[in-house]
Amino acid sequence: MIRVVRSLAVGFALACLLLIGLRLDHGAPGWWLPVALVVSTLAVALTSMATALLGIGGTNALRTTPPVDVVVTAEREGRLHLAKVLDISSTGTEINDDPVAELRLAVDARTRTRYTTTTRVLIDRTRLPQFQPGAVVVVLQEKADAPGVTLLQSPPQSWREKAAQAAADDRVARMDEPPEWATPVPAGRDARGLVKIPAAVLALLVLVGFAARLYPVREDITAVLTGTPLLEVSAAQERRVEQEASTLEPARAQEVVAAFVAEAGHSGFLSVGLGSTTATATMPAEPGSDHTDELWWSRGDITRHEPSSIQPRDDELPLEPFDAADVDWGALQELAERLPRQAGFEPEDLVTVQVRVPTSAFDDAGLPYEIIVWGSGPYDDASVTYDPDGEVVDMYGGAKGSEIATWEAEH
Known part of the structure; x- marks a missing residue:
């Protein structure tokens, strides 16, 4: 059994090392490789101990x-x-x-x-x-x-x-070396006394462990084998992993906001920003206060900053938070996915979305909140502002000739 585990762990570890070398390990849990190495090392050590201490073969016990x-x-x-x-x-x-x-x-x-x-x-x-x-x-x-x-x-x-x-x-001390009385090897065991496992089976188990690690990235491996440049596959994998981890994913967005509400003790916020693997929220330091605190969410952990690094100006007072319960957080990912088409470029980083109290820069009096979608490309930035119903309030930036650039020129 130990040798079976060892073979599987060795194959898994070899695949981990291969993917690291090819830069196709984006999104892999950081503990996979060290655990595989530790398991394979322990299995080797235990096999050696079993041979040295247990001596299943009889005379070597x-x-x-x-x-x-x-x-x-x-x-x-x-x-x-x-x-x-x-x-x-x-x-x-x-x-x-x-x-x-x-x-x-x-x-x-x-x-x-x-x-x-x-x-x-x-x-x-x-x-x-x-x-x-x-x-x-x-x-x-x-x-x-x-x-x-x-x-x-x-x-x-x-x-x-x-x-x-x-x-x-000297009767015994001068005794010549007599013939060896060899211990017969028990049926089904090798010369060391270990259960016989054919080398081909152990090699197959190594391949099984190897394939188990490659299976989650089988499509990327197939793309490389069929001629897609490795750097292109690696970049696409990294983007996909970031998107899967994004706080804009509908279920995760709800989870993040629920965590903010639980930490704050209320659902009134001045802004909530959702990005790749992090999210932020700004809220009054206490109900009715003119000062603000911040919350940071990262991979399930929340940190509270008191006070916020930027405090409200006099013309922004009194603070009138929006209610997080009024926002359809599951719809924000769709707005973010529109941005590349609207901007005319593929953002280098994941698009971020901020739900915030409306600013005085637009004629949006009476809106409980507005939604800002923002992304940055190699040469251009772009942002789109929506009202709570998903209607465009403002567009800014974008590549020349893009929907956003055209809208900005017309307005």
């Missing part, structure tokens, strides 16, 4: 000190043996600063011919000199018909004496 009754039973059944350390090596794993070592042992079996096997054991760092090559140790054979043994670091006193005697008379 990490053996812990057995209970006294287990030792007694093994001695009665003739499964306690003397063994000679042929080699000791580090597995690279430590537990509480003590190393997990792999010992290759020549076992002087009491019930069968001598054999060579390996075992893994957690050894107190201070006792490592006792288990160097040539040392005679006591081991417990776990099963009479299998080679797996556990090193007894504190064997019964009688066996401790046997080990000392064997070391002294």
